[in-house]
Amino acid sequence: MADNNDASMANNEAEHVPKDLSSAENNGDKSQGHEGSPSPAATPPPTEEDTQELIVVNEHTEELDLNHGRIGKIENLERLKNLQRILDLSFNRIKEIVGLEKLTSLKKLFLSSNKISEIKNVNHLPKLELLELGDNRIRIQNVEELTELECLVLQSNRITKIENLEQLSRLEQLYISENGITVIENLHCQAKLQTLDLAMNRITLLENVHCLSELEEFWLNDNQISEWSSVEQLKHNTKLVTIYLERNPLAADAAYRRKLKLALPSLQQIDATLCR
Known part of the structure; x- marks a missing residue:
C-alpha cells in the first residue's frame, strides 16, 4: 500500500510541474551531446534564366x-x-x-x-x-x-500617355491597347492614320481626333466612355467605317447601335457586327 501511495503522490507532483519548466527540461535533455543549435540552411543563389x-x-x-x-x-x-x-x-x-x-x-x-x-x-x-x-x-x-x-x-x-509621335507623320496604324492611357492626345501629326487601337485603357472622353481625316477603324472597347456628347467629336472623321465601343458605360444604352449609326452615318460595322 505504501508503494502505491508513493506512486500516486509522484504522479500528482508530476501533474503540477509547470509546462514551461517541463518543456525546458525536455529540451535540455534533447540538446545534450550537441554543441549549440544547428545553423539555419543557407539561401540558395538565384538561378540564371x-x-x-x-x-x-x-x-x-x-x-x-x-x-x-x-x-x-x-x-x-x-x-x-x-x-x-x-x-x-x-x-x-x-x-x-x-x-x-x-x-x-x-x-x-x-x-x-x-x-x-x-x-x-x-x-x-x-x-x-x-x-x-x-x-x-x-x-x-x-x-x-x-x-x-x-x-x-x-x-x-x-504606357500612360500618348507622346513623342510628332515626327511619325507617315504612321497609318497605331496599336496601344491594354495600357493605362486616360486621355486621347498628341495625335495632331498623324494625318495619315487609318487604324487606331486604344481598347482596354482608362479613357473617359472621345477627343482630339478631328485631325485624323483618314481614320477608318477606331477601337475603343473596354474603356470608361459614358457621355454621348463625346461621340459628336467623331463627326469630322467622315471615312470612319468601323468602331468598337462595347463594354463602355454608353454601350449599356438600349438604343446604343441606333444612336451610333445616326451620329456617324459612314459606319459599316459597330463592334463585331456589320450595320444593316
Missing part, C-alpha cells in the same frame, strides 16, 4: 524568324548585310534592344513578348516601316527618327 544564343545559319538571308527561341540577347547579326525584310525575335527573353547597328536597311522588326523595358538603339534604322513591341515593359520614347514608320504596335505595356 535558361536562354539560348542567337545563331545565324544563312548569312545571305533577307528575313530571319527566330521567335519562341528562348534567346536572351540580340547578337551575332553583324554579317547579315542582306537582312532587309523581316527580323522576328518575338516570344523570347530579350531584356535590351542592342546589336542592330548594321541592319540599316531593315523594314520590319518584331520584338513582342519579351522583357524589354525601354525603346532604344532603333534610331539608326531609317527604313523601318513596322515596329512591334507589344507585351513588354515600355513607354513611348526614342522613336523620333523612325520617320518611315507606318505601323507601330505597343499594346500591353506600361
Whole structure:
C-alpha cells in the first residue's frame, strides 16, 4: 500500500510541474551531446534564366524568324548585310534592344513578348516601316527618327500617355491597347492614320481626333466612355467605317447601335457586327 501511495503522490507532483519548466527540461535533455543549435540552411543563389544564343545559319538571308527561341540577347547579326525584310525575335527573353547597328536597311522588326523595358538603339534604322513591341515593359520614347514608320504596335505595356509621335507623320496604324492611357492626345501629326487601337485603357472622353481625316477603324472597347456628347467629336472623321465601343458605360444604352449609326452615318460595322 505504501508503494502505491508513493506512486500516486509522484504522479500528482508530476501533474503540477509547470509546462514551461517541463518543456525546458525536455529540451535540455534533447540538446545534450550537441554543441549549440544547428545553423539555419543557407539561401540558395538565384538561378540564371535558361536562354539560348542567337545563331545565324544563312548569312545571305533577307528575313530571319527566330521567335519562341528562348534567346536572351540580340547578337551575332553583324554579317547579315542582306537582312532587309523581316527580323522576328518575338516570344523570347530579350531584356535590351542592342546589336542592330548594321541592319540599316531593315523594314520590319518584331520584338513582342519579351522583357524589354525601354525603346532604344532603333534610331539608326531609317527604313523601318513596322515596329512591334507589344507585351513588354515600355513607354513611348526614342522613336523620333523612325520617320518611315507606318505601323507601330505597343499594346500591353506600361504606357500612360500618348507622346513623342510628332515626327511619325507617315504612321497609318497605331496599336496601344491594354495600357493605362486616360486621355486621347498628341495625335495632331498623324494625318495619315487609318487604324487606331486604344481598347482596354482608362479613357473617359472621345477627343482630339478631328485631325485624323483618314481614320477608318477606331477601337475603343473596354474603356470608361459614358457621355454621348463625346461621340459628336467623331463627326469630322467622315471615312470612319468601323468602331468598337462595347463594354463602355454608353454601350449599356438600349438604343446604343441606333444612336451610333445616326451620329456617324459612314459606319459599316459597330463592334463585331456589320450595320444593316
